[in-house]
Amino acid sequence: MSDKERINDNLRGALRRLMAEDEAVIVLGEDVNEPYGGAFKITKGLSAEYPERVLATPISEEGFVNMASGMSLMGLKPVVDMMFSDFTALAFDPLLNFASKSVTMYGRRLELPMIVRCANGGYRGYGATHSQSMQKYFMGIPNLSVYELSPFHDNYAVLRRMLEEKQPCMFFEEKMIYSHYMYRNGTVSELFGFTWKGEENNWALAAIEETAAAEVLILCPGGLAAMCVAAAEKLILEDEIEVKIAVPSKLYPCRIEDILEDAVQAGRILIVEEGTCGGSWGEGVAVQLYPHLLGGSGGDIRLLHSKTSIIPASVHHEQHVLIEERDIIENVRELMKPQPVR
Amino acid sequence: MQKVIIPQLNANDGECTVQDIHCPAETAVKAGDLLATLETSKAVIDVEAEEAGYFYPLAKAQSELKTGETLALIFASLEELHAFKETAAAESAAAEAAVLSAASLYTLSNQAKAFAELHQFTAEELSSLNKKVIKLSDLAGLLEQRELAAPEHMPLSKNQKQVARTVTASYQTIPRAFLLMKVYCDQALAGMRELGARLDEFVGFGEVLPGLLAELRDEFPFLYGSLRDEETFVPAAEVNVGVTLDAGTGLYIPVIRQADLASIERVTEVMAEYKYKALRGSFEGKDLADGCITVSLNTSPDVVSVLPIILPGQTGMLSVGGVMKELALKDGEVSERSYLHLGLAYDHRVVNGFYAVAFLTRLKERLEHFGAALPA
Structure with missing residues (x-):
C-alpha cells in the first residue's frame, strides 16, 4: 500500500x-x-x-x-x-x-x-x-x-x-x-532525504544523504520548500553545487540556534520567502545569523523575495512577480561566485 | 480511434482532478453520453462523448490531469480496442522494467555524466561508489581504481611521449596538403648499388635524398624554413635535412647538417653512424636539432606510401614508399620497370599545389637520373 x-x-x-x-x-x-x-x-x-x-x-x-x-x-x-x-x-x-x-x-x-x-x-x-x-x-x-x-x-x-x-x-x-504530497519517512525525492533539527522537530533539513557539509544552506518556510528542493536537484546535477534546505514549521519566534551548525558549515546562506522584502521573517533571520558567519570563509547571506509589486491575476504576468525555481538557482549560483576580498 | 482530451477549462487552471469516470472500460457509448466529470479549482465539468464507439479510459478517478492530456480513447471497434490494450500492456511492462533497473541506483551530475561516457564506466563501477548523486570528483577515484586493477600497465616510453607531443602539435597547428608522384627508379637503384659497393656501405634513398634536396633549396626556398606568426616565412640559415630512422627502438629524426656542403660519401658515413645510434638510442641533442626539411623513409616492400606529418617549425616532409615493379611499353616492347611513390606533405599556409608539383617534379627528375650523375 x-x-x-x-x-x-x-x-x-x-x-x-x-x-x-x-x-x-x-x-x-x-x-x-x-x-x-x-x-x-x-x-x-x-x-x-x-x-x-x-x-x-x-x-x-x-x-x-x-x-x-x-x-x-x-x-x-x-x-x-x-x-x-x-x-x-x-x-x-x-x-x-x-x-x-x-x-x-x-x-x-x-x-x-x-x-x-x-x-x-x-x-x-x-x-x-x-x-x-x-x-x-x-x-x-x-x-x-x-x-x-x-x-x-x-x-x-x-x-x-x-x-x-x-x-x-x-x-x-x-x-x-495543498495538492502536493507529504514527504514521509525521511524521503523527499529520489535524491533528497530529510532529518529533523531542533526542539519539537521545528526544522526539517533536506539534503542528499551523502552531503556532509553543504556549500549553500537555503532557509525557506514550507510554502516554497518543494520549489527549493527542485532547484537544489538542478544545482547538484548541473553545477555540482551541494545544497541543504532548512524548513521551519514555526517562523516566529524562530530559534536559529537549531540550524546554526549547518549555517556556519555552509557559510553561504540563501533565505527564500514568497512575500515582498521589508520587515520580513527572512530579514530577521539574516540579522540573527550574520554575527555567526562573520570571519568564516566566504560567509554571505542573500535574501530572495518576490518582486515589490502587486500580484497580477493573469498567470503569465504573475510569474514575473513571484519567485520561481530559476530565481533560486540563479541566487545560489551568485552565492557560489568567488567573493571579493574585503 | 478518437482521443478525449482535457480541455482548457478556465483561464487559471492548467490542470484538473478527474472526479469520476462514468463508464467502465469497453462500454459501447454513443455521442452525447456522459463519460467523466472533471473538477477544477472553480467548477465541476461533465465530459461527453463526441462520437459513438467503445470507451477506454486512460486516467483513473481522482487522478490529476493537465490541460491537453488524454483522458480516454474511443475506438470504432472492440478489436481495435483490444489490439491497443495489448500494445499498451507490453509498453508499460517494458517501462516498468526500465524504471526498476534505473531506480535506487545513482544519478550523475551533468559533468560526471560526460566524464563517465568518455571513460565508459559500467553500471557496476558507478554503483560501487554507493552514492545517490555522483559528482565529477567521485569519478577520479574510479579511474584510478581501474588503472590499478588493469592487468597490464603499459606506459609509453619517454621517446614515444616526445613523439606524441610532436605529432599532436603538428596535427593541431599545421594545415597540411599532400602530393604524391611516381618515380621510376631503376637507374637510381643501380647507381646506389654501385656506389654502395664502392664505399662498402649501404646507400639508399636516405643517403641520396639529402644532397638532392639541398640542390633544390635556392629554387624552392619556401620548403626550407619555418612560418612565424602565420604571416612571415623565415628561411632556414642552413640546409639541415632530417631523415626518419626507426631501428625498432623508437622513432628518431636525426639531421644531416649543411647537406649542401656535404658530399654523398660524407652523407653516407654520417647516416651509418646515425643508424648505429638509433639502434643504441644514443643520439645527442645536436644530432636531432635544427632540421629545416625532413625525409620520411618507408621503403619496406609493398608500402605504397605514407602520409607524413609536418614537424612543427618546418613546412614540408617528403615520404618515400617501397619499390614496386610494373610492366611498361617502350618502343612497342613490354618491359619491366621499378618505381616508387614519392610524397610531399606541405604546409598549405606557405606553399600551394603548383609550387609543390614543380618542386616534386624537379626532385623526381634528379632522383630518376641519380645513377647517371655519379662520377665513375
Missing part, C-alpha cells in the same frame, strides 16, 4: 483527529460547512460529523476572530478558517489588540489557545488581493506565534503544538502546495 498522502488530506485528517480527541476544538469561518467544506476543502466533511462544532460565519473577519478569541478565553479551542490570508487585514485589530494582548494584559497569564488558518500565497492566478503572503505583518507581536504549512511537518503534530502554546497562533498555508 502506498503511504502517499496529499497535504490537504493530511491537514483535514489532523483537524478531524483533533476534534475527535478534544471536544473543546471547534472550527469556524466562511463557507466551512457541507457541502462546500471551505474554499480549499480543508474542512470538508467536518460539519457532517460535528454539526455543533463547525460554525459557518458571515463575511465578517473582524467579528468572527473577535468571537473566536472570546470563545478561547472561555475555554474553547477555536480553529478559524481564514478563506484567504489577505483577509487577515480585516482581523488585524482583534488579533493584535485583543487576542494577543489578552494573554498577558490582565496581571496573570490567561490561556487563549486559538489557531487562525490562512490560505496564503500566489501561483494560482487569484490576483492582487487573494494571493499575498501575509506572514510578515504578524512578526514580532508578543504572545502571537506564526507557523507555516510544510510538506515535511505532520499537521496533527503542528496543530497540537499550536494549541499547547495556549496563545493565538497564525498558520499560513501556501495554497499552491
Whole structure:
C-alpha cells in the first residue's frame, strides 16, 4: 500500500483527529460547512460529523476572530478558517489588540489557545488581493506565534503544538502546495532525504544523504520548500553545487540556534520567502545569523523575495512577480561566485 | 480511434482532478453520453462523448490531469480496442522494467555524466561508489581504481611521449596538403648499388635524398624554413635535412647538417653512424636539432606510401614508399620497370599545389637520373 498522502488530506485528517480527541476544538469561518467544506476543502466533511462544532460565519473577519478569541478565553479551542490570508487585514485589530494582548494584559497569564488558518500565497492566478503572503505583518507581536504549512511537518503534530502554546497562533498555508504530497519517512525525492533539527522537530533539513557539509544552506518556510528542493536537484546535477534546505514549521519566534551548525558549515546562506522584502521573517533571520558567519570563509547571506509589486491575476504576468525555481538557482549560483576580498 | 482530451477549462487552471469516470472500460457509448466529470479549482465539468464507439479510459478517478492530456480513447471497434490494450500492456511492462533497473541506483551530475561516457564506466563501477548523486570528483577515484586493477600497465616510453607531443602539435597547428608522384627508379637503384659497393656501405634513398634536396633549396626556398606568426616565412640559415630512422627502438629524426656542403660519401658515413645510434638510442641533442626539411623513409616492400606529418617549425616532409615493379611499353616492347611513390606533405599556409608539383617534379627528375650523375 502506498503511504502517499496529499497535504490537504493530511491537514483535514489532523483537524478531524483533533476534534475527535478534544471536544473543546471547534472550527469556524466562511463557507466551512457541507457541502462546500471551505474554499480549499480543508474542512470538508467536518460539519457532517460535528454539526455543533463547525460554525459557518458571515463575511465578517473582524467579528468572527473577535468571537473566536472570546470563545478561547472561555475555554474553547477555536480553529478559524481564514478563506484567504489577505483577509487577515480585516482581523488585524482583534488579533493584535485583543487576542494577543489578552494573554498577558490582565496581571496573570490567561490561556487563549486559538489557531487562525490562512490560505496564503500566489501561483494560482487569484490576483492582487487573494494571493499575498501575509506572514510578515504578524512578526514580532508578543504572545502571537506564526507557523507555516510544510510538506515535511505532520499537521496533527503542528496543530497540537499550536494549541499547547495556549496563545493565538497564525498558520499560513501556501495554497499552491495543498495538492502536493507529504514527504514521509525521511524521503523527499529520489535524491533528497530529510532529518529533523531542533526542539519539537521545528526544522526539517533536506539534503542528499551523502552531503556532509553543504556549500549553500537555503532557509525557506514550507510554502516554497518543494520549489527549493527542485532547484537544489538542478544545482547538484548541473553545477555540482551541494545544497541543504532548512524548513521551519514555526517562523516566529524562530530559534536559529537549531540550524546554526549547518549555517556556519555552509557559510553561504540563501533565505527564500514568497512575500515582498521589508520587515520580513527572512530579514530577521539574516540579522540573527550574520554575527555567526562573520570571519568564516566566504560567509554571505542573500535574501530572495518576490518582486515589490502587486500580484497580477493573469498567470503569465504573475510569474514575473513571484519567485520561481530559476530565481533560486540563479541566487545560489551568485552565492557560489568567488567573493571579493574585503 | 478518437482521443478525449482535457480541455482548457478556465483561464487559471492548467490542470484538473478527474472526479469520476462514468463508464467502465469497453462500454459501447454513443455521442452525447456522459463519460467523466472533471473538477477544477472553480467548477465541476461533465465530459461527453463526441462520437459513438467503445470507451477506454486512460486516467483513473481522482487522478490529476493537465490541460491537453488524454483522458480516454474511443475506438470504432472492440478489436481495435483490444489490439491497443495489448500494445499498451507490453509498453508499460517494458517501462516498468526500465524504471526498476534505473531506480535506487545513482544519478550523475551533468559533468560526471560526460566524464563517465568518455571513460565508459559500467553500471557496476558507478554503483560501487554507493552514492545517490555522483559528482565529477567521485569519478577520479574510479579511474584510478581501474588503472590499478588493469592487468597490464603499459606506459609509453619517454621517446614515444616526445613523439606524441610532436605529432599532436603538428596535427593541431599545421594545415597540411599532400602530393604524391611516381618515380621510376631503376637507374637510381643501380647507381646506389654501385656506389654502395664502392664505399662498402649501404646507400639508399636516405643517403641520396639529402644532397638532392639541398640542390633544390635556392629554387624552392619556401620548403626550407619555418612560418612565424602565420604571416612571415623565415628561411632556414642552413640546409639541415632530417631523415626518419626507426631501428625498432623508437622513432628518431636525426639531421644531416649543411647537406649542401656535404658530399654523398660524407652523407653516407654520417647516416651509418646515425643508424648505429638509433639502434643504441644514443643520439645527442645536436644530432636531432635544427632540421629545416625532413625525409620520411618507408621503403619496406609493398608500402605504397605514407602520409607524413609536418614537424612543427618546418613546412614540408617528403615520404618515400617501397619499390614496386610494373610492366611498361617502350618502343612497342613490354618491359619491366621499378618505381616508387614519392610524397610531399606541405604546409598549405606557405606553399600551394603548383609550387609543390614543380618542386616534386624537379626532385623526381634528379632522383630518376641519380645513377647517371655519379662520377665513375
